[in-house]
Amino acid sequence: MQTESENLVTKISSNVFYKEFTFHKNDFITTDGQKELADNVLWIDDLLFIIQIKERNSTDVKTVVEENKWFENTILKKAKNQIKDSLNFFSLYDEIKVKNVRNHVIDIAKANATSIHKIIIYQPNSTLLNDKNKSLKFCNSSVVGNIHLFNIEDYLGICEILITPAELDEYLKFRERIFLKHPEIITLYPEQYILGHFLVTDDISLINPEYIQSFSKLQSDFNQFDMSAMLENFIDKIPIESDKNPNVYYPIIKEIAKLNRTELAMFKERYSKMINHVKENSFSVPYRFMISRTGCGFVFVPLMLDVASLWENALLNSIDVYKYKRNLVKCLGVSAYKDGEYYNLNWGFVEHEWEHNDELEQALKQEEGFYGNGEIKEFERYKFKS
Known part of the structure; x- marks a missing residue:
């Protein structure tokens, strides 16, 4: 049974990574018996998060010595070894089938992660931890390297601001870089400083105490990029029953889940115009x-009532043309048309290597009057009040 802390972290993870990519029932069977992964595993394409969670039972809290001994034994030794064991499983076993929060069984041994984050989250349930243990940002393993340490309240605060997997990935990379650059100084600063510094700039050359004030200046633009309602209930909005198969809709939702807030705002703007x-x-x-960062194109196809029945051809043709135009390996599309009081949304996803096609060359010439060459846009990472 999950502890209160494990339930909370699973809920946070589901909000950031979505239920499809959050794994919390992590017992699996191998040829040499049953094994158990870390408490939470989050996986999207090349992103892999291994999270171990430890909660101190408040009834066990008695003295300062006992509380700090718990931290050293449970966090710095046991949890660290569990992270190491979990990563070792990916090397040992060709198949690791576990359930995600959607209760779908997924083989996560297929994770080909280039960005692996190792995290220990703890809830001490007392104020008896000494300053040295409270201030620790990492513990080091000679086998798996640096492991992030978070008090659960700090981790929750981070995920309330960095609400996409891409942003959390970027922050954890930044957090390790700034720690390695200024280990003694950063250890003295609270987590809020590191996050504040990250929001303002990814330049780690100097420590500026004023960055901790950036939270109060951060612009609340959540409504511009929030797509959580659509993604949370994505499967319920798929009209074709066979498309509800995870093998069909996971590649679609995955490409949306990989977007950062600026990219999600671009997605939402076009999606809203289509509707x-x-x-x-x-x-x-x-x-x-x-999005050049992920190498994926996105197409939004609004259909008038008189051509609604042609949605499949319109959607697939639009995907193929744009994928071809941008020399992409993958492209995601959605078409919409009105069906009585409601809207029908149909999704498509194509992934294969680009190759020359005479028909698509002709299609590009025909659309020149509607589209230009496009433009490259750069956006601020985060927006602040003036």
Whole structure:
């Protein structure tokens, strides 16, 4: 049975990574018996988070000595070894089948992660930890390297601000870099300083105490990029029953979940425009954009009522043309049309190597009057009040 802390971290992880990519029932069977991964595993493509959670029973708290001995034995030794064991499983076993929060069984041994984060989250349930243990940001393993240490309250605070996997990945990389650059200084600063510094700049050359004030200046633009309602209930909005198979819809939701807040805002803007055209039954060419960071294109196809029955051809053709135009390996598309009082959304995802195609070359010439060459846009990482 999960502890209160484990339940809380699973809930946080599900909000950031979504239920499809959060694994918390992590017993699995091997040829040499049953094994157990870390308490939480989060996996999207090349991102892999291994999280071990420890909670101090408040009834066991008696003295300062006992509390700090618990921290040293349970956090710095036991939890560290559990992280090491979990990572070792990925090398040992060709198959690791565990359930995600959707209760789907997924073989996560297929994780080909280039970005692996090792995290220990703890809840001491007392104020008896000494300053040295409270201030620790990492513990080191000679086998797996640096492991992030977080008080559960600090981790919750981070995930309330960095609400996408891409941002959390970027922050954890930054956190380790700034620690390695200024180990003694950073150990003296609270977690809020590191996060504040990250929000302002990724330059780690200097420590500026004023960065801790950045929280109060951070612009609340959550509504511009929040797609959580759609993603949380994504499977319920799929009209074709066979498309609800994880093998079909996971690649789609995965590409959306990988976006950061700026990219999600671009997605939401075009998605909303598509819905508005459908609502008004007005014509528009598909809205499109691509993210060079992930190598994926996105296409939004609004359909008027008189051509709604042709949604499949319209969607797949639009995906193929844009994928071809941008020399992409993968492209995701969605079409929408009105169906009585409601809207029908149909999704498509194509992934294969680019190759020359005469028909698509002709299609690109035909659309030149509607689209230009496009433009490259750069955005601020985070927005602050003036």
